[in-house]
Amino acid sequence: MPSSLSGTGHNGFEKADLHIHTKCSDGLFSPEEIVEKAAAAGLKAISITDHDSVAGIDKAKPSAIEKGIELITGAEMSSAYKGYDIHVLGYFFDYEQSALKQYLDHCRLQRTERAERMVGKLAKMGVKIGIEQIILKAQNGSVGRPHIAAVLQDGGYVKSFSEAFSRYLGAHSPAYVKSIETHPAEVIKLINEASGLSFLAHPAQSVSDEILKQLITFGLDGIEIIHPSHDSYKQNYYREIANEYFLLFSGGSDFHGLKDREDEIFGKLTIPMDWVTKMKSRLVKA
Structure with missing residues (x-):
């Protein structure tokens, strides 16, 4: 190929x-x-x-x-x-x-699990969003923090992407979960x-x-x-x-x-x- x-x-x-x-x-x-x-x-x-x-x-x-x-x-x-x-x-x-394909499939699952854990952390902070909304936002693609940020913005929890990252999703923020x-x-x-x-x-x-x-x-x-x-x-x-x-x-x-x-x-x-x-x-x- x-x-x-x-x-x-x-x-x-x-x-x-x-x-x-x-x-x-x-x-x-x-x-x-x-x-x-x-x-x-x-x-x-x-x-x-x-x-x-x-x-x-x-x-x-x-x-x-x-x-x-x-x-x-x-x-x-x-x-x-x-x-x-x-x-x-x-x-x-x-x-x-095949080995590369299998690895990328594994990453895709890990990314979705990571998003689920972040949703759980957000829920404990009173920020209620669903994993389904995030997967929908990702359009069946590779799920990432920008998709969570977009759902937070849609829900009126933040006014911008940058606010979503600084308040909730950034590496030193409360809902952050480590990547792969x-x-x-x-x-x-x-x-x-x-x-x-x-x-x-x-x-x-x-x-x-x-x-x-x-x-x-x-x-x-x-x-x-x-x-x-x-x-x-x-x-x-x-x-x-x-x-x-x-x-x-x-x-x-x-x-x-x-x-x-x-x-x-x-x-x-x-x-x-x-x-x-x-x-x-x-x-x-x-």
């Missing part, structure tokens, strides 16, 4: 976005709508990287082929290490490989065994330098350099670390379509296509 479709040119002026979420996890737009947006923004390649889900890939394929956009297989996979939530971006893997606790080395191994590449997502947002260096020893292929949480200083900083360890670069908008002004940056927070070419050359050598 090919892991990318509809190849296009690879000079440095062409752009890609390899971090995009859809309704199949916690994004606002369908995979088909994301392809439309990518075409309108002039992107040559995209990766739909839903949380612990590959459900959007087959949905996006026909329109990506039609629009001449290269669709790179992707997912943002959850893990935990020394108290940190670690997100690993997988690319170019065989998403029909798989060791990152296990996630990296799963991606590798499915013939893919693994990248640490948004390091500035999630890990200390010491933890980053430990994660590199687990076999990461690269680091996400371009991300909304990385200013130019951080981009250069992580680029230097990647170079030091002979790692690949990746990046993208981490687009969900949920926050104000996100639409304005879609198509602007991109990576050059030659980064994608270098990723592919690493695949050939594997």
